[in-house]
Amino acid sequence: xxxxxxxxxxxxxxxxxxxxxxxxxxxxxxxxxxxxxxxxxxxxxxxxxxxxxxxxxxxxxxxxxxxxxxxxxxxxxxxxxxxxxxxxxxxxxxxxxxxxxxxxxxxxxxxxxxxxxxxxxxxxxxxxxxxxxxxxxxxxxxxxxxxxxxxxxxxxxxxxxxxxxxxxxxxxxxxxxxxxxxxxxxxxxxxxxxxxxxxxxxxxxxxxxxxxxxxxxxxxxxxxxxxxxxxxxxxxxxxxxxxxx
Amino acid sequence: xxxxxxxxxxxxxxxxxxxxxxxxxxxxxxxxxxxxxxxxxxxxxxxxxxxxxxxxxxxxxxxxxxxxxxxxxxxxxxxxxxxxxxxxxxxxxxxxxxxxxxxxxxxxxxxxxxxxxxxxxxxxxxxxxxxxxxxxxxxxxxxxxxxxxxxxxxxxxxxxxxxxxxxxxxxxxxxxxxxxxxxxxxxxxxxxxxxxxxxxxxxxxxxxxxxxxxxxxxxxxxxxxxxxxxxxxxxxxxxxxxxxxxxxxxxxxxxxxxxxx
Numbered sequence: 240x241x242x243x244x245x246x247x248x249x250x251x252x253x254x255x256x257x258x259x260x261x262x263x264x265x266x267x268x269x270x271x272x273x274x275x276x277x278x279x280x281x282x283x284x285x286x287x288x289x290x291x292x293x294x295x296x297x298x299x300x301x302x303x304x305x306x307x308x309x310x311x312x313x314x315x316x317x318x319x320x321x322x323x324x325x326x327x328x329x330x331x332x333x334x335x336x337x338x339x340x341x342x343x344x345x346x347x348x349x350x351x352x353x354x355x356x357x358x359x360x361x362x363x364x365x366x367x368x369x370x371x372x373x374x375x376x377x378x379x380x381x382x383x384x385x386x387x388x389x390x391x392x393x394x395x396x397x398x399x400x401x402x403x404x405x406x407x408x409x410x411x412x413x414x415x416x417x418x419x420x421x422x423x424x425x426x427x428x429x430x431x432x433x434x435x436x437x438x439x440x441x442x443x444x445x446x447x448x449x450x451x452x453x454x455x456x457x458x459x460x461x462x463x464x465x466x467x468x469x470x471x472x473x474x475x476x477x478x479x480x481x482x483x484x
Numbered sequence: 485x486x487x488x489x490x491x492x493x494x495x496x497x498x499x500x501x502x503x504x505x506x507x508x509x510x511x512x513x514x515x516x517x518x519x520x521x522x523x524x525x526x527x528x529x530x531x532x533x534x535x536x537x538x539x540x541x542x543x544x545x546x547x548x549x550x551x552x553x554x555x556x557x558x559x560x561x562x563x564x565x566x567x568x569x570x571x572x573x574x575x576x577x578x579x580x581x582x583x584x585x586x587x588x589x590x591x592x593x594x595x596x597x598x599x600x601x602x603x604x605x606x607x608x609x610x611x612x613x614x615x616x617x618x619x620x621x622x623x624x625x626x627x628x629x630x631x632x633x634x635x636x637x638x639x640x641x642x643x644x645x646x647x648x649x650x651x652x653x654x655x656x657x658x659x660x661x662x663x664x665x666x667x668x669x670x671x672x673x674x675x676x677x678x679x680x681x682x683x684x685x686x687x688x689x690x691x692x693x694x695x696x697x698x699x700x701x702x703x704x705x706x707x708x709x710x711x712x713x714x715x716x717x718x719x720x721x722x723x724x725x726x727x728x729x730x731x732x733x734x735x736x737x738x739x740x741x742x743x744x745x
């Protein structure tokens with residue numbers, strides 16, 4: 240039990256898929272009277288079991304809307320399971336969307352601190368690593384420019400750089416490397432490999448099966464919220480590709 | 485999660501709170517000429533306009549009207565601004581809450597706290613008016629921060645309640661605007677208490693927390709005396725009721741936020 244860094248047991252995630260969100264009082268009462276309030280259930284994940292050991296790299300594959308991102312959100316604590324349990328022993332750096340924590344009106348320098356503290360680090364820690372972060376993102380010339388003037392590639396650079404600087408126990412990566420240029424993408428992959436060698440656990444979503452095979456030791460294939468297959472990356476990827484054709 | 489767990493969580497994210505508050509302050513006056521000076525200048529100018537209006541058009545028999553007015557106005561504005569911003573604190577940060585795990589109350593706390601910093605600036609304006617109108621400083625004024633703490637806790641509770649309610653019912657923001665308007669007229673900010681009918685006076689002095697805080701403030705500054713213990717206790721009571729209500733409703737519903745933002 241104890242040596243799993245992430246343990247998901249029989250986790251089910253339920254969404255309310257009521258055709259439109261009820262977010263005003265009038266509608267609420269109308270629906271209440273019509274007894275339509277409780278509600279169109281939609282299970283984004285059903286009975287998922289996943290045990291991950293320290294240092295493993297897991298790829299998550301599946302078609303669009305199959306629940307991959309939901310699983311990542313569940314593990315990073317953003318979503319709570321409707322049923323089941325999720326246990327995580329370690330610091331998570333979620334790269335679910337780069338630049339999610341950036342305030343576009345602030346400068347890059349200010350955003351590094353904002354984003355770092357959002358990830359739960361102290362200001363002092365961020366000051367110590369500031370140079371390293373900017374060095375990796377190669378953004379020395381644009382430090383005091385408001386982020387709204389950044390291109391999406393530049394934002395991604397800074398986002399990746401902040402999130403991976405922190406030496407997390409678990410790195411969660413959700414298809415974010417698509418925006419950078421070739422050289423930076425390679426640099427990111429290089430860093431992810433270094434982190435893996437350093438004992439970080441990786442959870443990785445990608446539609447590029449080659450990337451999964453290259454980066455990951457294990458994989459889980461999710462389809463419509465159900466775990467179809469999990470195990471060694473090679474086998475799962477091959478089964479997935481076979482099913483797609 | 486238990487209380488100790490929450491405290492540890494808060495300790496971990498305390499620097500985030502500082503960052504969020506400083507972001508609010510930085511962005512508020514960025515690209516304005518006078519910058520932070522506005523925090524002092526703004527209440528001064530408002531007070532000036534209202535003093536002119538109310539000493540020429542509607543006359544009230546109040547000693548040292550400028551000070552009377554600026555105290556009421558500063559406290560009311562703090563409550564008004566901080567809670568109005570707090571309403572949007574969760575919904576505005578929706579994209580962020582969908583992508584990283586952060587204790588959600590920190591955004592509401594940050595809004596109320598950055599309001600407090602603004603409030604402290606406007607105390608500077610209050611001090612200027614006091615000096616200008618010849619009020620001497622007294623030792624009882626050292627107690628004023630304690631009143632600010634009551635008001636802060638009250639606003640925090642109210643803000644948390646509003647923020648969580650606004651996630652589920654966006655109408656809250658419009659309703660609250662009307663409530664605020666009514667609240668202002670029910671609070672002797674620019675008129676003296678005794679223009680109200682007796683029953684209304686009784687209601688206001690017992691059930692309007694804002695009046696209780698304003699009255700504590702005025703009593704010390706204008707009359708150099710403390711309010712009665714009972715009145716003081718009532719202020720704390722309302723602060724804790726609001727805080728408790730805010731915390732309970734917020735923590736009970738926070739796991740559902742993500743489905744609605």
